[in-house]
Amino acid sequence: MMNLNAFQNDIAQAVAFALQEDVGSGDITAMLIPAERQSKARVISRDRAIIAGKAWVNEVFRQVDPSVQVIWKVSEGEWVRPGQELFELVGPARALLTGERCALNFLQTLSGTATRCRFYADKVASTQVQLLDTRKTIPGLRIAQKYAVSVGGCYNHRVGLYDAFLIKENHIMACGGIAEAIAEAHRIAPGKAVEVEVETMAQLDEAIAADADIIMLDNFTPEEMVVAVQHTRSKTANRAKGPIKLEASGNITDKTLLPYAQTGVDYISIGALTKDCKAVDLSMRVSM
Known part of the structure; x- marks a missing residue:
């Protein structure tokens, strides 16, 4: 699995861009809720999938409101079943709702990538070949998707034109x-x-x-x-x-x-x- 320690800046930048894109000048709908209201939330999967992207979810809520607790119930790379709880959130209701879509977008995309890679990797498990990704990635999510590829059991080709x-x-x-x-x-x-x-x-x-x-x-x-x-x-x-x-x-x-x-x-x-x-x-x- 790709080591994310060298890519913390990339994760933070990707999340910051995604939040700016979604939240902009402020979540006006979340402002309907009293600022002091505390809440809990559960995130579940409706599909059978390999989970990838926990670091991006954690970073979303860290940037939205560091007081939000993200309590994971599954491990990275784990198969999950429909209806299974993935993580719990505890914190200000406004923050939970503001970060929801951004966090789930990262998790659903990276888990989808990892799940597809596992499908391909399983097909050649009887051979010695290594399956490699390419540069055909979602713009802005190069590192994220290549990480998900490694979670799914495949391997990374070059990251970009420079390496x-x-x-x-x-x-x-x-x-x-x-x-x-x-x-x-x-x-x-x-x-x-x-x-x-x-x-x-x-x-x-x-x-x-x-x-x-x-x-x-x-x-x-x-x-x-x-x-x-x-x-x-x-x-x-x-x-x-x-x-x-x-x-x-x-x-x-x-x-x-x-x-x-x-x-x-x-x-x-x-x-x-x-x-x-x-x-x-x-x-x-x-x-x-």
Whole structure:
């Protein structure tokens, strides 16, 4: 599971933006309730789901009113059933109602992401492949969704454009070729892993010769991928850094996932892990 200690500022900023978007100059409906009124609330799930996002919920109520107590009844990464209580809130009624939607939006989205990832991860549990997310995330929720991916049992690809090279077709054309692009990447950031996308066996050989660290096999069929895996393993078996890692990508669905995983590739990247997630249905019940 991704360690959130390094991302506390990101969590705080995401929550602050979400609250500004929702609350703006003030929750005028909550002002109908006397400021001194104390209350309790229970949040339940209406779906079977993997829970992810507790840190974002905690941060919502910390920013709304630090006196609100968030009492969790479930653990991060836990399966929950319909009707199960997730957490209890105790504090000023106004604060509970003001923070409700923002907190549930984070929790339902991240839990939905984690649940979808667990669905995919379970399909390849019999293999050694690692399922990777992509940059196809909800704007502003990159770290949050990638965290949820890890809660669901899948893995993170690069976080953004700044932390890893992924040389694709347009980069190759602009640089003048695969070898030129890889050489320039090594020059710009020595020691940083360089991944390159290929679409043919000829390009695969170019990438191997240029000493790529990871090669993405784009839109290969499972049958073509088996050949590519065997070919790459045989050509890089004596490589000082070890065999080049291979990643499968391109139109891989839950129906075709297992055949691709069984080809022997190291990774499979799937945009659907984050871009097609269905939010978990949650409900908050307040007792004044």
